Amino acid sequence: MNQPLRAAMSAVPELDDTQFLRWQSLLEERTGMCLASQRRSFLQTSLGLRMREVGCDSYEQYYERITAGPSGAIEWTTLVDRLTVQETRFFRDPDAFAFVEQYVQQKATELGADETLEFWSVGCSSGEEAYSLAMVGERFLTPAGKRYAVTGTDISTIVLRKARAGRYLPRALQWVPQAYAAIGFKPQQAGEPLQINDELRQRSCFSQVNILNLAACPLQSQHVIYCQNVLIYFRRWRRREILNVLAERLAPGGILVIGLGEMVDYQHPLLEQIHSSRVSAFVRKKTNSEGESARR
Numbered sequence: 001m002n003q004p005l006r007a008a009m010s011a012v013p014e015l016d017d018t019q020f021l022r023w024q025s026l027l028e029e030r031t032g033m034c035l036a037s038q039r040r041s042f043l044q045t046s047l048g049l050r051m052r053e054v055g056c057d058s059y060e061q062y063y064e065r066i067t068a069g070p071s072g073a074i075e076w077t078t079l080v081d082r083l084t085v086q087e088t089r090f091f092r093d094p095d096a097f098a099f100v101e102q103y104v105q106q107k108a109t110e111l112g113a114d115e116t117l118e119f120w121s122v123g124c125s126s127g128e129e130a131y132s133l134a135m136v137g138e139r140f141l142t143p144a145g146k147r148y149a150v151t152g153t154d155i156s157t158i159v160l161r162k163a164r165a166g167r168y169l170p171r172a173l174q175w176v177p178q179a180y181a182a183i184g185f186k187p188q189q190a191g192e193p194l195q196i197n198d199e200l201r202q203r204s205c206f207s208q209v210n211i212l213n214l215a216a217c218p219l220q221s222q223h224v225i226y227c228q229n230v231l232i233y234f235r236r237w238r239r240r241e242i243l244n245v246l247a248e249r250l251a252p253g254g255i256l257v258i259g260l261g262e263m264v265d266y267q268h269p270l271l272e273q274i275h276s277s278r279v280s281a282f283v284r285k286k287t288n289s290e291g292e293s294a295r296r
């Protein structure tokens with residue numbers, strides 16, 4: 001920790017049990033994230049730094065401020081960005097992406113000329129996951145003359161801004177498989193930021209959606225719903241509720257991909273589980289009229 005930061009932190013008041021519970025409940029109620037008690041010092045540091053920036057002396061005063069009216073809502077967008085874990089990278093889970101590639105290659109032969117393959121990255125952070133999906137679409141659908149579109153959603157408007165810019169540090173390239181580097185990025189000089197190719201950016205859009213409020217999100221008939229490393233921060237009953245909504249947003253035959261172990265023993269009447277030790281995914285069953293029995 002550098003000197004000015006250490007000095008700033010020494011002035012942060014202690015977050016006692018009552019205050020911790022109060023902030024923990026607010027965070028869970030508004031984002032679904034359940035902050036474990038071991039993360040008390042993280043909460044104290046994050047709140048303390050923000051309180052200094054906005055000139056609040058006590059947790060009570062800051063709590064009142066953040067829960068009051070429209071100005072509180074604006075302040076909340078900054079705080080939520082500080083409190084959520086936003087770690088991400090391109091092609092973060094290679095096995096899951098191999099599964100998506102397989103599905104997309106299949107769809108490249110099936111999709112009608114007037115259809116668009118829809119990808120949705122739920123909890124997309126700064127966009128690496130959404131653009132990885134776009135790269136898969138660009139690699140397998142565009143040469144086959146088929147269209148695709150990608151939507152990335154997240155609660156944090158700050159990460160969404162980064163996602164829209166589509167600009168990344170050169171070292172992010174280490175996570176991109178060779179087959180995708182030229183598809184995904186504009187040519188760059190050594191040391192320059194990576195810039196996502198225009199074709200991919202034109203097919204990708206990013207929007208603020210709280211996963212607790214999916215009812216207000218109009219996305220339907222998605223072919224690929226990709227939701228990794230978000231549900232792990234939520235309680236089990238909430239994970240189940242969210243997956244139930246996502247299941248309904250899939251197109252028949254569409255796939256839902258979650259993180260390995262993020263929700264074991266999940267079942268839904270619309271979904272068939274993919275049996276794999278490396279990928280946690282589900283396929284939406286087709287109805288009789290779509291060529292397969294819904295009651296398998």
Ligand SMILES: C[S@@+](CC[C@H](N)C(=O)[O-])C[C@H]1O[C@@H](n2cnc3c(N)ncnc32)[C@H](O)[C@@H]1O
Nearest residue numbers: 031084085086088123125154155210211228229
């Ligand atoms: C660890 S990142 C995962 C990013 C990406 N999915 C991946 O696996 O690399 C978790 C993301 O979930 C978002 N998030 C947390 N709570 C959320 C909520 N209630 N609604 C939508 N997004 C949320 C965070 O803002 C963060 O960007």
